[in-house]
Amino acid sequence: MSGVSSSDETALCHRCGERKDVVELDRLLWCAECRRKARERAALWGWGEGIVFGAFVAAYILLVIRPTDIVTSGWVATVLAAVWIGGRLGREITYGIIRYARTGAPGADARGTPSQGREA
Numbered sequence: 001m002s003g004v005s006s007s008d009e010t011a012l013c014h015r016c017g018e019r020k021d022v023v024e025l026d027r028l029l030w031c032a033e034c035r036r037k038a039r040e041r042a043a044l045w046g047w048g049e050g051i052v053f054g055a056f057v058a059a060y061i062l063l064v065i066r067p068t069d070i071v072t073s074g075w076v077a078t079v080l081a082a083v084w085i086g087g088r089l090g091r092e093i094t095y096g097i098i099r100y101a102r103t104g105a106p107g108a109d110a111r112g113t114p115s116q117g118r119e120a
């Protein structure tokens with residue numbers, strides 16, 4: 001932007017604390033690698049949360065609704081849908097929590113770029 005060479009336009013990743021090119025950092029100052037790792041972690045958690053949610057739905061169906069044998073496959077599909085939807089929701093929520101939990105690298109607040117007075 002100001003004609004500064006690209007080697008000067010680096011900043012510390014807020015997550016891992018490594019010095020990265022600013023074009024690789026997003027608005028929370030996370031590098032692409034850290035975002036990828038957070039996505040993977042959130043996906044794993046999302047699956048777990050989806051299964052837990054599905055188990056609650058299954059328990060509700062078995063204990064409260066008490067389905068007859070005739071429609072069992074329909075209830076199985078309902079539980080699978082609950083696992084899938086719960087997993088998707090859990091993944092997004094967990095990703096948001098990881099992103100905003102501020103569990104970054106120690107000292108990563110000391111940016112390589114001049115402070116703009118921004119306090120996140």
Ligand SMILES: [Zn+2]
Nearest residue numbers: 013016031034
């Ligand atoms: Zn990083």
